[in-house]
Amino acid sequence: MPNNKAVSGVSRRKLLKSAAMIAGAAAIPEVIYAPAILAAEPITLRYLSTATNQAPAIAEQAFKDTGIKIEYVTVTTDDVTKRIVTQPDSFDLVDTEYFSLRNLVPSGNLKGMDAKKVKLFDKITTVITKGEVNGKKIGDQGTSPHKVLYLEGEHSKKFAKSPTEWLTLIPTTYNADTLGIRPDLIGRPITSWAELVNPQFKGKASIINIPSIGIMDAAMVTEALGIHKYGDKGNMTKAEIDLTIANLIKYKKAGQFRALWTDFNQSVNLMASGETEIQSMWSPAVTAVRLKGIPCVFQPLKEGARGWASGFALPRTLTGKKLDAAYEFVNWFLSGWAGAYLNRQGYYSAVLETAKTHMEPYEWAYWMEGKAATQDIHGPDGGLLEKKGTVRDGGSYETRMAAVACWNSIMDENEYMVKKWNEFVAA
Amino acid sequence: MGTAAHRSIWWLASPLAAVLLLFFAVPLVLIGVVSFWSYTGYSITPAFELRNYAGIFDGCRVGGAGPCVVLSTYLSTLFFCVVVWAITLVLGFCIAYFLVFEVRSSRMRIGLGILCTIPFWTSNVIRMISWIPLLGRNGMVNLALMQLHLINHPLEWLLYSRFAVAVAMVHINTVFMIVPLINSMARISPSLIEAARDAGASWWQTLRNIIIPLCRGGIAIGSIFVITVVMGDYITVGLMGGEQIASVGKTIQTQIDALQFPIAAASAVLLLAFVMLMILALIRIVDIREEL
Structure with missing residues (x-):
């Protein structure tokens, strides 16, 4: 029973993995007593998204770098939409898909994100902002993100036809499914x-x-x-x-x-x-x-493939310190560490050049340039993903x-x- | 004094009544109300339209080509209802009979009774996933049958089929039949059975004329449990049927996920009405209150 053997081997690994996660979680409180963080009065942001976009390691690193605590609220794709429409006060930051925007924007429960406050906005990949990769147009059928990227105003319920200051979502991850x-x-x-x-x-x-x-x-x-x-x-x-x-x-x-x-x-x-x-x-x-x-x-x-992309949005009611913290977190997210983490998972990050600085050259070559791995490739959790010499499927x-x-x-x-x-x- | 006692009885019942009103009756009424509302992808607006109900029955015409979606969905759910009910009834009756009349020591009886609850020791999802290594294409059953040279190719219908759904449903629901039946059987006076035996009744005659009639209440209560659970269970149908078999609950879930709350509410009202009718029919046959 070769398959059964494999399955039981996995559950052991899974068990180890979850044990490691618990150990990781237990380690977090130690950080809280660092004096610099105490002075900053940590703000907690409730981060709503599906499980695929959440990683305890990202939350941990964000806390180290910014002093903002991330509290993940994990639901399914459809439930993210449902929450935004029915309970817009139950989160401070949401990571949702561009295709859902057609139902989300008219509800008026999200506010536009101010491009001026997003430091790296100009560096965001053209896949999202223009529907192009290296100047070449890519498939445009369906909800291509650039079609729904801009709002007419901060509280507008309508998509803008040309670029404005107000954005629907700041991209987090995207990919091509097959x-x-x-x-x-x-x-x-x-x-x-x-x-x-x-x-x-x-x-x-x-x-x-x-x-x-x-x-x-x-x-x-x-x-x-x-x-x-x-x-x-x-x-x-x-x-x-x-x-x-x-x-x-x-x-x-x-x-x-x-x-x-x-x-x-x-x-x-x-x-x-x-x-x-x-x-x-x-x-x-x-x-x-x-x-x-x-x-x-x-x-x-x-x-070809079926593309998808998700990004950050803010609830309409978010104000004051929490609003500032949300922008700070978004800026941190685009600044490279998180991007590198996502790229190593096989997703793509919104700002490529910052992610590149947080990845080893051989990693970048394997994940992003479609070259054969010159060393073993490890996942973001350190586990072995691919042996030396492998080429990523899809190039x-x-x-x-x-x-x-x-x-x-x-x-x-x-x-x-x-x-x-x-x-x-x-x- | 009589009126005072009366009043205090009402007071004692009021907390339960309040809880039921707040958490059961009010939401139920709301579902009924919303089922007439209109909706878009992102909003629901108060209205009184029959559009949601009309939508459910779309395509149901006399002389149409094949049964419409709602009809075939209900027929499919009803099929499981009948099959699972019949199997759990026979199985549950036999197990309860064994526990009450055959097992002598009460400690043994308790121990065996606890064994019947084993299916509930794990979560629903884990239980469903565990069926894959057992019934799957490369599962234990198929491998065993092939090693015994009883079959040459794995049996595909063991998993992701109506068979698999029925097996999983019987597995979970039998205990709902066992418990009320044990309750009924335990209250049958041994002297009645002795009297029957003294009067020359065979085992079969005792069963038919004494035990089964005295278990009517237990059978009715167990049946209500099983029928209501099976009618609403879309998780078992989904996971064991490979999501390829329709169930009323799954239809409602899809509608909710698509933010079509009013049409989901209308579907829920229809399901509720259907189950209520089934139970009313059952109660007409057996007066549960009289049996308790």
């Missing part, structure tokens, strides 16, 4: 999204069951099959939604999907246990499978981000789409 595969089980090259519904993988494929993201993966498949060319995959017409869902239902009824997944851990379990061989996946989930010693590749595909920053074909989004026909998605699940 399919995860088990190369050891598949044993041949995979180059197209169409492979997700290839009968060869009947009963061994999976697609994400978060409607707004799953429909995009489905659209990539439909387009790759040559069934339909979408005007905008991120904003389909009713007819296009019907067609996409009908196609999904056809494959579901034929038994193509082993399961659907909603939760990060489910996707890891499906892949690690060999229940699936090809599926929608997120980059840290691929890393999680690999850390178990099981081969898993985040496969670049010829039709360099430029190659990976230029491959984005569409961005996560909320469509005009969102309500209709959710209803049709439920039909797919029920079929």
Whole structure:
């Protein structure tokens, strides 16, 4: 039972990891008594986001550098949105996705971020600010961040068409998602999204069951099959939604999907246990499978990838010292340490040049330039990620981000789409 | 004096009544009210529209092609309800019978009773994940069957199927049937059974004519537990069915996640009405108050 062995080995490692985390947490109070910090009267910021964007190490380092205490509030992607809309007083700082902004900005519960107070604003990657990488335009379908980056005013409920002083989100992380595969089980090259519904993988494929993201993966498949060319995959017409869902239902009824997944851990379990061989996946989930010693590749595909980006926003009610502290934290976040940490996780950071100064040249070459590792690559927690000589899947920053074909989004026909998605699940 | 006693009874009941009113009745009424409101992606506004209810039944026409989504979802949920209810009833009855009538020492009885609660010693999520190494493609059951040369290829339907959902649901819900049945059986006077035996009744006749009729209350209460849990359980259906099997609860969750609170409220009202009807039907067959 090779798989079972691997699984039990992991839980041991996980246990060690959580023990280390507890030890780390226990170490924090010692810092509190440092005199410099006492004088600064530490301010606590409640930081709302999903688990993927939170790391105790970042909070610890931020406290050392700025004296600001970060208290993480961990919820799922959909719950971040729900919290902002229904309980805007329950956090001081939120890290949310650009695609959610269509629902968040009109609620009026967030305030614009002042570009003048963000020191490194001019250095923020053009992927976010212009939808370009090294001067080249990248895929613009869906909610490309630059389309929703500016507000008409601090308390405006409308996006501005041209740059203003007021920003919706200051980017934290972004990446390009694609399919995860088990190369050891598949044993041949995979180059197209169409492979997700290839009968060869009947009963061994999976697609994400978060409607707004799953429909995009489905659209990539439909387009790759040559069934339909979408005007905008991120904003389909009713007819296009019907067609996409009908196609999904056809494959579901034929038994193509082993399961659907909603939760990060489910996707890891499906892949690690060999229940699936090809599926929608997120980059840290691929890393999680690999850390178990099981081969898993985040496969670049010829039709491109589905981009996503998240960033900081402030609740409308934030004022005074907390507001100043929030800007200070955002500035610290962009100043390099956190960026390097995120880059080592396989995400991309908002300001590349500051992150570079906090990374070793060989690390930068591996993670960002797509070069073979000249030394073993370690994760941010010090664990061994890749052996010397490995090349990152998808290549360099430029190659990976230029491959984005569409961005996560909320469509005009969102309500209709959710209803049709439920039909797919029920079929 | 009679009126004073009456009054104090009311006072004693008032804390519970207040808690129920505040945390049960009021939210329930609110859900009902919101189910008529209108909404956008980021706001809900008071209104009186039937749009949410109409939306649920969209596509349900007589003579339409196949059952509509809401109908097939309810049929699927109802299927699990019937299967799980039938299995837990038989299983629960046998276990309760064994514990009450066959086990002599009360310490043994308590010990075995505690064993029945083992499924609750771990969290729901961990329990679900643990099924993968057991029932999965490379799981223990498949490996054992293959090593015994009973099958050549792993059985796919062991996991992420209706079978898997039913297994997990029976696993969790049997104890809800056992407890009320033990309660009913323990109160059957041994002299009744002795009398039956003295009168020449066989084991089967005693069971049919004495024990089962006297367990009606326990059966009804256990059934209510199992039916209400199964009707609302979308987590088991999701995790064990690989999220490919519809359940009413999952539909509601998807709607809430998409911030469509009013339509989710309408779905919840419908589910509540449906479950209430099922329980009303059950109570009509067995008068629980009389049995207690």
